[in-house]
Amino acid sequence: MARPFRAAYVAAAAATVYSAVTGRDRWQWATKPLLMPLLAADVVHSGAELGRTERRVLFGALGAATVGDMLLIDPDDDRRLIAGASAFAVMQSGYSALWWRRGARPRPAIALPRVAAWLGAGALLRAKAPNLAVPLSSYGATLGAAAVLASDPGLSPGAKNVAGMNLPDRDPRSRLGLGALLFTASDGLIVLRRLFARTDRSRRVTEGIILSTYAAAQYLLTDPRVHKR
Numbered sequence: 001m002a003r004p005f006r007a008a009y010v011a012a013a014a015a016t017v018y019s020a021v022t023g024r025d026r027w028q029w030a031t032k033p034l035l036m037p038l039l040a041a042d043v044v045h046s047g048a049e050l051g052r053t054e055r056r057v058l059f060g061a062l063g064a065a066t067v068g069d070m071l072l073i074d075p076d077d078d079r080r081l082i083a084g085a086s087a088f089a090v091m092q093s094g095y096s097a098l099w100w101r102r103g104a105r106p107r108p109a110i111a112l113p114r115v116a117a118w119l120g121a122g123a124l125l126r127a128k129a130p131n132l133a134v135p136l137s138s139y140g141a142t143l144g145a146a147a148v149l150a151s152d153p154g155l156s157p158g159a160k161n162v163a164g165m166n167l168p169d170r171d172p173r174s175r176l177g178l179g180a181l182l183f184t185a186s187d188g189l190i191v192l193r194r195l196f197a198r199t200d201r202s203r204r205v206t207e208g209i210i211l212s213t214y215a216a217a218q219y220l221l222t223d224p225r226v227h228k229r
Contacts, residue, residue, distance in 0.1 A: 005042035006219070012038060013215035021208035023200075028073055035215065036066040039222045047224030054098060054227045061094030062222065075190065075207060078132060085139035092142035098227055099149035099176075106148045109164050114144045114184070121191055128195045136191065143187055150180035150221065172225045179220030186213035 012034045019027035040062045047055060068087035071080045118140045125133040151165055159166035159174035168175040193206040 003042060003046060005038050005045055009035060009038040009042070009215075009219065013211070013219075017208050017211045017215070020211050021204050023204055025073070032069050032073055033066060035069060035218070036062040039218060043222070043224050047227070049228040050224055051228070054101070057094045057097055058222065058224075058227060061091040061098075064088065064090035064094065065218070075193070075210075076203070078129075081190075081194070082132065082135045085135055089139045089142040092139075092146040095146040095221060096142070096149055099146065099152070099155065102155060102227070104149040104152035104155050106145075107152060107164070110151045111144075111148045114148055117184075117188070118144050121188065124195065125191065132194070140187070143184065147180035147184050151177040153177075155226075172220075172223045175220045175223075176226060179217045182213045182217035183221070186210050186217060189213070 012031045015031040016028055016035065019025070019031060040059055043050070043055065043058055043062075047058075050058070064087045068084040068091065071084035071087060074080050118137070121140060122133060122137040125136055153159070153161045153164070153166050155176055156166050156171050156173035159169055159171060161167070165177040165181070166174045168178050189206060189210045193203060193210065197203040197206050
């Protein structure tokens, strides 16, 4: 089946990354708000087999992500960063609910490295940007929970597993672990960008990497085929 909305998403994501790297904010305002609605349109187009609950939760998560996307078009404004994190916390909670409904459960070998990373990021924020420590650490807890569940190898038992993560194959469920890893990397870079990127060039390049990994993660995590029961 043709997936025109996912193809349009890839094009909009590429334009968003380009606009961020080149400093074309007007372009980003035109393209970034389209990303999650295009994925939602793909759910309508290609998700006929989704249950009613899965469909509603996925739409709600994508709606929250749209709000977060628009807020983070200006990632250097701490108030918008905090508000965006709150919106994405709603999204991550929705994703966690979807993985849980599919039978995903936390596994210590998967959870412990993420807990360590969360604690490290929280300590760094308390030292460098204490005004952001509580809200971003709270968001990080929802990110970590969703990532741990999405990385459960049991979601795709037929996939080859290396170091606790399924290797992507033809089964879209096998790509959830990679999607979770990309999302974690993207959000980790947001913290590093906020704390250490000092020049305009470094901020723009880092923002391009953040958006690239974020767009790839959402592409993998929102495929309707991984949510059908």
